[in-house]
Amino acid sequence: MKAPWDRPIVDAPAWPIDDGGPVVFLIDAHSRVERALIDGWISRHRPTGVRTDDLNIPTSRHGKQTKTDPRLEARLAEGDDPLLVPLRVAWLAKERDGRRRVTLKDILALGDPRDPNFIRQRWVRTFAPDRIQIVQGEPAPRSQLETRWQDPGGRGPAEGTSLADFVSLKAWLALERAERALRGTRYKVPKFIGEVLFRSRGFQQGVATLAAAEDVPVETMQQRTGRYLKEIAATHSPFVIDAVTGLMGWIISLGYHHLDYSSEKLQELYKLGQDHSLVFLPSHKSNADHLVLQYALYENDFPPNHTAGGTNLDFLPVGPMIRRSGIFFIRREFKDNEPYKFVLRQYLNYLLEKRFPLEWYLEGGRSRTGKLREPRYGLLSYVVDAYIRGLVDDVVLVPVSIAYDQISDIASYAAEQRGLGKEKEGATWLVRTISGLRRQYGSIYLRFGSPISLSDNVPQGVDLTSEEGKLVVPKIAFEVSKRINDATPITPVSLVTLALLSQSAAGLTVDETMTVLEPYLAYVAQRDLPTTVPLSLTTTDEVRGALGALVANDVVSRIEGPADDVYVIEQDQHLTAAYYRNTIIHFFVNSSIVEVAVAGMRRDDSTGVDEFLSRAFAWRALLRFDFFFDSRDEFRDAILEELRLECPDGVACLERGDLSVVLAALAPYATPAVLRPFIQAYRLVAEVLVRADSDEELSRSEIQQRALDLGRQYEAQGKISTPESLSFALFDAGIALANNIGLLHPTTVPSERKSFLADIEDALADIDALNPPDPVPK
The missing domain is CATH 3.40.1130.10 (Glycerol-3-phosphate (1)-acyltransferase)
Known part of the structure; x- marks a missing residue:
């Protein structure tokens, strides 16, 4: 009876050459079982009269230490041109549903089935030979590899690399490619970086x-x-x-x-x-x-x-x-x-x-x-x-x-x-x-x-x-x-939090939430913005589901009432709700800039498209550390397109001074929910700078903490309508804005800081000037 390793293996590769020339097999084997399997394949397939040399190269397996057969250097120096053929044994996972895939259960039970120990190798060879594959790397004549070895741009004698070591490395790489073709591209990963990168000429020259x-x-x-x-x-x-x-x-x-x-x-x-x-x-x-x-x-x-x-x-x-x-x-x-x-x-x-x-x-x-x-x-x-x-x-x-x-x-x-x-x-x-x-x-x-x-x-x-x-x-x-x-797709939760935060401290019923959401949904549809599939918030069940998901994670409270349930953001959860809103807020920034630019024009009794664009660019500059804007020309076109979408006759109205017509077309407004939290955070930073002593040099962390403390005071006094403004990250943008215009240095003229604060307060006044009609039915 034949030993297990002498029996034929399913799908074994064919002999690598037909002309009867000499062959040197470069064998990557890390156990006696693997070497016996490869020797058995060679003996079964070797044509009569063909010279073969079966020589070990260092194994590529982690944790296995073998050396290059000392006979390899001598064989390469004999003067003939044998074909060099890398060989290795691949151990495969069990086939399931037509795929050989390692499961977590496999790994936890007995370890990686692709790297079995000696005992498991013998078991697989006896009882599951279909899980063994002889892998043959792409062969190459000795003369071809020697030419590549001597190439000045490669790893050759100039770097102290012997021909035997070079051949071993190329054999490893050829076997990796062949085994990857067998196992799948998910295992296409680099190996031997220490060999290839560290010893490369460029690396050593840099060293x-x-x-x-x-x-x-x-x-x-x-x-x-x-x-x-x-x-x-x-x-x-x-x-x-x-x-x-x-x-x-x-x-x-x-x-x-x-x-x-x-x-x-x-x-x-x-x-x-x-x-x-x-x-x-x-x-x-x-x-x-x-x-x-x-x-x-x-x-x-x-x-x-x-x-x-x-x-x-x-x-x-x-x-x-x-x-x-x-x-x-x-x-x-x-x-x-x-x-x-x-x-x-x-x-x-x-x-x-x-x-x-x-x-x-x-x-x-x-x-x-x-x-x-x-x-x-x-x-x-x-x-x-x-x-x-x-x-x-x-x-x-x-x-x-x-x-x-x-x-x-x-x-x-x-x-x-x-x-x-x-x-x-x-x-x-x-x-x-x-x-x-x-x-x-x-x-x-x-x-x-x-x-x-x-x-x-x-x-x-x-x-x-x-x-x-x-x-x-x-x-x-x-x-x-x-x-x-x-x-980035717009999710139901992100839109619902936008709706809830737009109502300041007020809670909403499901029907009221739907009313607030209606213009946002129309906005998304009109601009064909990316959404999760499907995004539908047009029925009470769908809106209740989104609100319920927030309730389940303690972001929103549901208050049961005799007429209807009311949903309100939990105490100290405004930053959480704002997080979900902010994931999609970039889609609404340009439209908010249109709104607030027109509102500012009405407040200052100014007219004209040039004035409108000047104010839009000023808002772009104000918000540049929080949002990513197009180039100036692209931004200009985008702002005018936003105006056209909401008010087709908007440009003419701006020129005539019919600002009320434009504002009516823009309502209900997104700006209070979208921009106010950021501007209120900037205002806190600006006020901290104004309150600082003239010779005081404040660090970023000190400004953040003072702004937070001031914000908490104002929140307690009811002077801040957006609790989510009290955020170190939002303060950071305000600090960057102030630093950009040179206001953080202690030598800054106090009037410049006061002017900065006045500009921020003016921006808030433009937002306040919108005075949006309450979209929730009374």
Whole structure:
């Protein structure tokens, strides 16, 4: 009776050559069972009279240490031209419903079925031989590999790499490609970065330059940069990718009943990725964002993106797991660490050149207000620089919106905005975060904005340090942010919170909520804005459902009455409600600017389109640290189009001075609900600056705290109608605005701060001048 490894294997590859020439098999085997399986295949398929050499190369398996067969160097030097053929054994998962897929249950029960131990290997060979596949990498003649080895641009003798080591590396890479074709593209991940990147000529030349600049031995700088590379780089493992993605699916399902996205759109993007380097740039609303996108990629058999993560997440057990599923960690501060910046840049360049998809959050951190944060330029500037230097033919940026009906992180966001500080990530934080998902938060919506090609947006040969070049990265970043906003779907919860917040402290019945919602729904339909499918708030059941979802998570209270139930935002939950409103507020900013510009004209008794546009541009300047606006020409056209949509004869009315006609067409007004919270926050900042001593230098945190304290006083006095204005994030925009016009320095003339406050109060007066008719029936 034949031993198990001598029996034929299903779907074994054919002999690699027909001309009877010599063959050298480069065998990647990490156990006796695997070596016996490969030897059995060779003996069964070897043609009579053909010379073969069966030589080991170092195994690519994690944790397995083997060496290159010492006979390989001698065999390569014999002078003939054998065909070099890489071989490996692939262990497959059990077939289920026509697919070989590793489940979380498999992993938890016996470990990764694709990397079985010696005992399980023997069991599989005896009882489940269909789960074994001999993998043959693409063969190559010795002469071809030697030519590539000697290429001045490759890793050759000039770098101290022997031909045997070079051949081993190419064999590994060929086997990876062959095994990926067998298992699926979701495991297309880089390996051997230490071998390929660290020892590359470009990396070592950079190390030598850094060593000279810091006057240290090259060996010392090699050790330092090697540590940085190990600290930064992701170390993918198919086992961990499956395990982590399985956990992701379970975690998402705890709090959400549906993930809504287009598989067809993902397929289009990955077709684009065959010829371009892709960079995914998602919005950042929740700790679940990365889980959501990676889970969608996995479900569609795509590899995990190489995702930049903060070192704050590099704690046990999370750090090692997510590093091996695609996260690479970046320090928050490394401004003056040139070796660290060099390693990070080289790592990104390598991934771009090899077309491994990248991902990071352009905002730099989670939004605490619901709207997009101002973009950070660091990593994007590295990518643009790589393109300019010709390391890649093109890079395609993919704006991604990840929207939620509700999120579990919201309570911590509200606390941070009231000055309570951010909770440190760790094991306790992780348990609390997962526990918070035991409530139901609705659905998640994954949307992809129009891609942005660097070849279409970066001028040829531009110098990023020139005056023109300094604008390139910010322009691209702002365009990405705009496209994320444009792709963000409007949810029922976001519209309902907009309606509730528009009524100040008053509660609403279901019917009253529908009345308030009516013009917003018409606005969305008229402009064909993106919505969740379906978005329908035209029946009492639908509106009651959205309100009930907010009640279930303690954002809204339902007060039972003899005639009808009344829904009112819970005490201290205005920041939470505002968060959901702010996720869609960008869609209503331009129309609000139209309203308030006309209201200001009526208040000052002015007329004309030029005056209208001048006021619109002034509002654009006032709000530029909170919202992403089009260029001046595009903004002008957009504002005039908004006016035309609401009042077709609006331009003529402005010229004639018929402002009441225009205001009547614009009613009911969105401005009080959309813009007032931001302007009231700016006013608090301005008043803090005016109240400060003339020689007092205030830090950002001091201004925030004083503005919060003043706001609490005014809220108690009834002087603030929008409690959601009391937010550190909204104060930040006011501080940035004041800093932009030079008002934070202690040498600032007091009258300039008073003038700033007067301008803010004038803007509030324009909002107050609208005096919108109460849309709720009396």
